[in-house]
Amino acid sequence: MPIRFDSDKNVFYLHTPKTSYIIAVLENKYPINLYYGKRIEGLPDDIENIIPTRRDGGGSAQDMEGTNLSTDLLPMEYPTYGSSDLRTPAFHARYSDGTSVTALLYSEYRIMKGKKLLVELPCTYIEDNAEAESLEIYLRDALKGLEVVLCYTVYEKYDALIKSVRVHNDGNENIRIESVLSSTIHLYGSEYQAIHLAGAWAREQNLLITDFIGGKFSVDSKRGASSHNHSPFLALAEKGTNENYGEVYAMSFVYSGNFIAEADEDCYNTIRMQMGINPFNFEWVLEPGQSFQAPEVVNVFSQDGFGGMSRTFHDLYRSRLVRGKYRDTVRPILINSWEAIGCNFDENKILSIAKKAKILGIEMVVLDDGWFGHRDAPTSSLGDWYPNKKKLPDGIKGLSKKIVQMGLKFGLWVEPEMISEDSELYRKHPDWCIHIKGRRRNLARNQLVLDLSRPDVCDYIINFMTEILSDRNVSYIKWDMNRYMSDIGSASLPPEKQREIPHRYMLGLYKVLENLISNFPDVLFEGCASGGGRFDAGMLYYFPQYWTSDCTDAVERMSIQYGTSYVMPIAAIGAHISAVPNKVTRRSCSLETRGNVAICGQLGFELDPNVLNDYDVKMIKQIIEKYKQMRETIHNGDLYRLKSPFYDGMSACNIVSKDKENVIFFLGTFTSKPFSGKIRIKLKGLDKNASYSDKEGKVYSGEFLENYGFLFENVIDYTSYIILLKKQNNGG
Ligand code: DGJ
Numbered sequence: 001m002p003i004r005f006d007s008d009k010n011v012f013y014l015h016t017p018k019t020s021y022i023i024a025v026l027e028n029k030y031p032i033n034l035y036y037g038k039r040i041e042g043l044p045d046d047i048e049n050i051i052p053t054r055r056d057g058g059g060s061a062q063d064m065e066g067t068n069l070s071t072d073l074l075p076m077e078y079p080t081y082g083s084s085d086l087r088t089p090a091f092h093a094r095y096s097d098g099t100s101v102t103a104l105l106y107s108e109y110r111i112m113k114g115k116k117l118l119v120e121l122p123c124t125y126i127e128d129n130a131e132a133e134s135l136e137i138y139l140r141d142a143l144k145g146l147e148v149v150l151c152y153t154v155y156e157k158y159d160a161l162i163k164s165v166r167v168h169n170d171g172n173e174n175i176r177i178e179s180v181l182s183s184t185i186h187l188y189g190s191e192y193q194a195i196h197l198a199g200a201w202a203r204e205q206n207l208l209i210t211d212f213i214g215g216k217f218s219v220d221s222k223r224g225a226s227s228h229n230h231s232p233f234l235a236l237a238e239k240g241t242n243e244n245y246g247e248v249y250a251m252s253f254v255y256s257g258n259f260i261a262e263a264d265e266d267c268y269n270t271i272r273m274q275m276g277i278n279p280f281n282f283e284w285v286l287e288p289g290q291s292f293q294a295p296e297v298v299n300v301f302s303q304d305g306f307g308g309m310s311r312t313f314h315d316l317y318r319s320r321l322v323r324g325k326y327r328d329t330v331r332p333i334l335i336n337s338w339e340a341i342g343c344n345f346d347e348n349k350i351l352s353i354a355k356k357a358k359i360l361g362i363e364m365v366v367l368d369d370g371w372f373g374h375r376d377a378p379t380s381s382l383g384d385w386y387p388n389k390k391k392l393p394d395g396i397k398g399l400s401k402k403i404v405q406m407g408l409k410f411g412l413w414v415e416p417e418m419i420s421e422d423s424e425l426y427r428k429h430p431d432w433c434i435h436i437k438g439r440r441r442n443l444a445r446n447q448l449v450l451d452l453s454r455p456d457v458c459d460y461i462i463n464f465m466t467e468i469l470s471d472r473n474v475s476y477i478k479w480d481m482n483r484y485m486s487d488i489g490s491a492s493l494p495p496e497k498q499r500e501i502p503h504r505y506m507l508g509l510y511k512v513l514e515n516l517i518s519n520f521p522d523v524l525f526e527g528c529a530s531g532g533g534r535f536d537a538g539m540l541y542y543f544p545q546y547w548t549s550d551c552t553d554a555v556e557r558m559s560i561q562y563g564t565s566y567v568m569p570i571a572a573i574g575a576h577i578s579a580v581p582n583k584v585t586r587r588s589c590s591l592e593t594r595g596n597v598a599i600c601g602q603l604g605f606e607l608d609p610n611v612l613n614d615y616d617v618k619m620i621k622q623i624i625e626k627y628k629q630m631r632e633t634i635h636n637g638d639l640y641r642l643k644s645p646f647y648d649g650m651s652a653c654n655i656v657s658k659d660k661e662n663v664i665f666f667l668g669t670f671t672s673k674p675f676s677g678k679i680r681i682k683l684k685g686l687d688k689n690a691s692y693s694d695k696e697g698k699v700y701s702g703e704f705l706e707n708y709g710f711l712f713e714n715v716i717d718y719t720s721y722i723i724l725l726k727k728q729n730n731g732g
Contacts, residue, residue: 002154003111003133009047012109012135014152015039016159019301021152023077023137024051026069029105031077031137031150033186036161037247038303052270073268075186078139078150078165080104088216088264090165090181090274095144096173104139104148111135115153115162120507122254122541123296124153124162124320131156131320145171145288158316161299165276169286177284181260181276183251183297190214190269191239195248195306196261197231197563202551202584204228204532205563207646212236212271218262220278224449224485224502225529226256226536233567234261235309236273243307243641244684250302250309251275252567254321255295256538257506258282281488283499298537306566307684311638314569317540318636322572324517326524326544330631331571332363332409333603333624334476339552339578340608343370343377346391347399354403356609360617361624364409364476366604371396371412373423378482379446382418383425385464400473411476411524412468416461417509418447418482432457434501436489444483452508453501454492461512469520479513479543481529506538513542526574535564545572545602552578552606553585554597555670555718558651561601562644570655571635575601577623579608589718591616593668595623596720600634600653600666603627630664630724633657640684643667652681660687660702661727667712668720682709692725699728 114129232253373381527543649671
């Protein structure tokens with residue numbers, strides 16, 4: 001049984017195959033975070049010995065009801081501020097008497113088979129009750145009529161601990177929630193490094209590893225979206241941890257809005273690591289009888305370094321977070337019109353792209369921005385989602401039909417959450433955007449953000465998207481979002497609820513997406529936010545793949561895709577081959593290298609196939625052919641990162657199918673010098689007792705590949721290799 005309650009000791013055990021999480025409820029009813037780490041079956045008989053007690057003479061050590069304990073020193077399972085614990089809380093609220101102290105005492109628990117879905121929020125799920133067990137711990141502050149339910153799930157199969165929090169107002173007065181984080185754990189000692197993914201537009205998810213030297217380390221977003229700047233992910237790892245060894249504690253947020261992830265060390269080397277909705281500029285008025293559901297955090301503990309951590313996220317996310325038809329099916333290779341033609345096209349141009357794409361072996365044509373209203377540049381018409389008849393005389397219906405008749409799928413770009421000042425929609429509904437009455441409306445990218453905290457705005461999006469998707473020839477949507485929130489205000493909410501807008505916006509967006517994906521289950525949705533500006537686990541619940549970055553330069557992509565793979569399965573990583581010189585970096589990498597980098601993700605193209613020379617055509621056909629052979633492994637395989645573009649001057653990985661039959665090896669270099677030394681790269685995760693052959697018929701044993709590996713000589717800048725290996729039938 002993954003979850004067990006020892007009623008003699010008042011201890012909860014939550015086990016995954018390789019990890020344990022243990023919570024003890026103390027005599028005075030405070031639950032504490034007793035252990036998280038490698039799986040252990042039990043605790044010493046006398047658990048008093050492992051509870052951190054008060055130090056002598058500590059002025060900060062507040063008394064806890066005459067015991068030798070202090071919440072200021074204990075690893076509180078769900079910390080609040082002020083009732084003796086004076087560190088950063090997970091929960092903070094203001095009550096009708098103006099005070100802000102909450103004391104949450106244990107009242108009861110429930111252990112259940114399976115896992116509940118979260119109301120209105122994305123979350124991991126089960127398909128069968130036998131897959132997981134869940135625990136709910138009920139805490140109460142009787143004085144304030146507050147109930148907080150801590151929810152935990154552990155799966156039989158995945159080494160992940162899922163946590164979320166539900167708050168209920170049982171009293172007679174409003175409670176103003178100011179902070180309601182979703183996961184808290186405690187670590188001891190100061191030998192940790194903080195690992196996070198940071199970046200900017202066109203430089204998303206770059207890996208940063210810094211020594212955590214005490215004090216506070218935090219990453220966050222206040223932008224109304226998880227953002228390009230920081231991914232909602234944080235890990236603390238023992239110093240010296242690498243891809244294969246070392247202990248890592250990681251948190252990933254299943255949420256797409258403002259977040260905080262932090263590690264806060266106290267004066268006794270206790271590190272409190274937390275994640276949740278960013279308390280900055282957040283407030284939620286909970287009226288009597290109402291509940292608030294905080295989003296889910298997926299906690300992963302890995303003993304097998306960063307590689308082990310990532311493989312747990314990948315396995316869980318691709319099978320129990322991603323949903324729908326494309327969870328289990330490989331996805332079409334697409335060509336997207338954006339980099340080739342921008343907003344400047346007509347139907348003939350799109351059809352000519354489609355014709356050539358078909359010859360190359362591409363499977364879907366995606367018409368990006370510029371097809372609606374009078375949008376000839378990204379400056380107008382967002383909101384006017386009817387086809388521009390000058391460009392598309394037969395509309396989307398006519399175009400999509402012609403493309404489908406060519407034997408291709410058809411996909412369309414939309415940016416539903418936005419509105420242009422220059423649009424019919426804005427002229428009709430100037431108060432539908434996020435704005436503050438009387439204050440100038442800041443235009444970013446010439447657009448404003450629609451106010452998705454309003455149900456009427458959400459209905460409008462559902463309606464026009466339903467009309468678009470009712471054309472059964474539209475089998476893919478690229479859902480873009482190109483600016484963050486500013487001047488936050490809503491014309492439809494009273495003053496005391498204005499700080500609820502960013503979260504209400506996310507609830508509105510999730511409601512819209514839920515409606516569309518359930519009504520159109522065969523449509524593939526790809527997320528985008530100026531590239532990877534909202535590429536988070538929350539979005540993965542609706543979008544099985546994501547446009548990772550507007551930077552398609554192969555060298556930059558090695559870093560972006562490497563960092564993104566820390567949490568995201570590689571099948572979710574949209575990766576396109578574009579023309580050179582690259583539009584963002586002006587670099588010209590060979591087609592081979594552009595291809596080798598893109599086939600390690602969800603392959604697509606971002607170029608005009610009409611201008612390719614014969615060599616390019618031949619090469620692209622080969623790339624597509626190769627991808628078709630390997631995409632099943634990209635979809636389901638285990639990723640082993642072998643060399644880091646952030647630390648090794650090259651990027652290398654191998655991907656192994658679950659049955660270890662197929663192996664994809666990738667190496668891309670970018671800092672080699674002429675006649676530099678040899679590069680030897682050892683593979684991982686193979687069947688050591690088997691033999692593998694490559695396309696040229698060379699045979700290697702799994703043992704050899706893992707211990708000797710591949711040797712490369714005289715590698716020059718931007719060279720790359722893909723080697724496909726197949727297990728031989730006769731074994732080793
Ligand atoms: C930003 C996206 O990241 C691009 O791929 C493209 O779709 C443009 N928006 C279109 O405006």
